[in-house]
Amino acid sequence: MREIPKVELHLHHEGAAPPAFIRGLAKEKGVDLSGIFREDGSYAFRDFVHFLSVYEAATSVLTSPKDYARLTRAVLEESAANGVVYSETFLSPDFCGGGDVEAWRDYLAAIREAAEEAERDFGITLRGIVTCIRHFGPEAAKPIALCAAETAGDWLTGFGMAGDEMKGKPADFTWAFDCAREAGLRLTVHAGEWGGAKSVRDALAALRPERIGHGVQAIDDLALVDDLAEQGIVLECCPGSNVALGVCPGWSAHPIQRLRDRGVKVTVSTDDPPFFHTTMTAEYENLAATFGWGEEDFAEINATAIDAAFCDEATKDKIRKKLGDRT
Ligand code: MCF
Numbered sequence: 001m002r003e004i005p006k007v008e009l010h011l012h013h014e015g016a017a018p019p020a021f022i023r024g025l026a027k028e029k030g031v032d033l034s035g036i037f038r039e040d041g042s043y044a045f046r047d048f049v050h051f052l053s054v055y056e057a058a059t060s061v062l063t064s065p066k067d068y069a070r071l072t073r074a075v076l077e078e079s080a081a082n083g084v085v086y087s088e089t090f091l092s093p094d095f096c097g098g099g100d101v102e103a104w105r106d107y108l109a110a111i112r113e114a115a116e117e118a119e120r121d122f123g124i125t126l127r128g129i130v131t132c133i134r135h136f137g138p139e140a141a142k143p144i145a146l147c148a149a150e151t152a153g154d155w156l157t158g159f160g161m162a163g164d165e166m167k168g169k170p171a172d173f174t175w176a177f178d179c180a181r182e183a184g185l186r187l188t189v190h191a192g193e194w195g196g197a198k199s200v201r202d203a204l205a206a207l208r209p210e211r212i213g214h215g216v217q218a219i220d221d222l223a224l225v226d227d228l229a230e231q232g233i234v235l236e237c238c239p240g241s242n243v244a245l246g247v248c249p250g251w252s253a254h255p256i257q258r259l260r261d262r263g264v265k266v267t268v269s270t271d272d273p274p275f276f277h278t279t280m281t282a283e284y285e286n287l288a289a290t291f292g293w294g295e296e297d298f299a300e301i302n303a304t305a306i307d308a309a310f311c312d313e314a315t316k317d318k319i320r321k322k323l324g325d326r327t
């Protein structure tokens with residue numbers, strides 16, 4: 001499974017930080033983060049809302065562009081070791097530079113340079129998605145969208161929303177999404193992870209994204225599932241994350257196969273791999289064990305993912321050649 005070339009569309013930049021990396025930074029900076037780790041060294045969280053606060057605590061020691069450059073290299077080396085040839089990562093000026101556009105530019109430059117080096121060294125291509133945080137509210141999303149619009153280009157190609165889906169309604173964020181859309185950014189929204197099928201409907205109606213992060217609870221509304229299929233909305237499924245957080249009671253209960261059977265375009269990602277004790281290899285192994293997926297299924301999923309990627313056509317063609325190169 002490790003060798004299969006893979007496309008990952010849904011990865012949170014800080015959420016991909018290995019716990020040892022965050023512990024090392026905490027030690028260097030004299031910050032006590034012992035409360036967010038279990039005795040075995042892994043991240044400790046009780047439930048989804050607690051996960052959000054542990055994520056923020058871990059992020060608090062990433063305080064400079066240099067920290068992000070080191071993180072980017074470590075994350076991409078690990079992804080490439082799991083066969084990932086193309087990845088998109090959620091980044092937020094809320095975390096990189098505290099919302100200030102000049103600081104954000106410096107963080108972005110460092111991340112981008114590290115990604116270019118990793119592309120040369122490990123053969124993995126990265127693109128960025130600027131992300132507003134739902135539980136920070138719609139006013140906080142506006143400067144994030146402005147940062148995104150000012151830095152949109154060939155590397156920063158998307159705008160999205162993550163965080164606590166139970167807070168606020170998508171319609172509150174239309175200003176931010178309209179701003180990003182006008183700047184030429186492609187759109188994705190986390191929905192239907194906790195907020196039910198209605199949350200997916202609301203996100204689609206108010207924000208008009210072309211992809212939905214998670215979206216798995218759409219399965220409870222078959223008319224919505226048919227709409228997703230008809231409109232070609234792509235779901236960024238992260239089954240290991242859903243199982244780890246308790247969105248699904250187990251792998252066999254995950255709706256990815258049922259959604260796919262009904263014509264929905266599904267893709268596979270890890271979300272926050274070390275938090276959820278997963279990797280792209282582990283996701284594929286679990287999909288093979290649970291649903292009997294084989295080479296053709298994975299080829300289809302990766303073709304869907306690269307078609308839906310937020311990069312230019314020349315990059316897609318380069319990646320498609322790698323996907324076709326199976327040895
Ligand atoms: O997809 C998972 C669970 N659902 C919602 N949000 C997040 C997930 N992983 C990270 N996030 C949040 C994180 O807590 O995304 C934001 C943080 O608020 C970071 S995006 C650079």
Ligand code: ZN
Pocket residue numbers: 010012162190213271
């Ligand atoms: Zn996510």
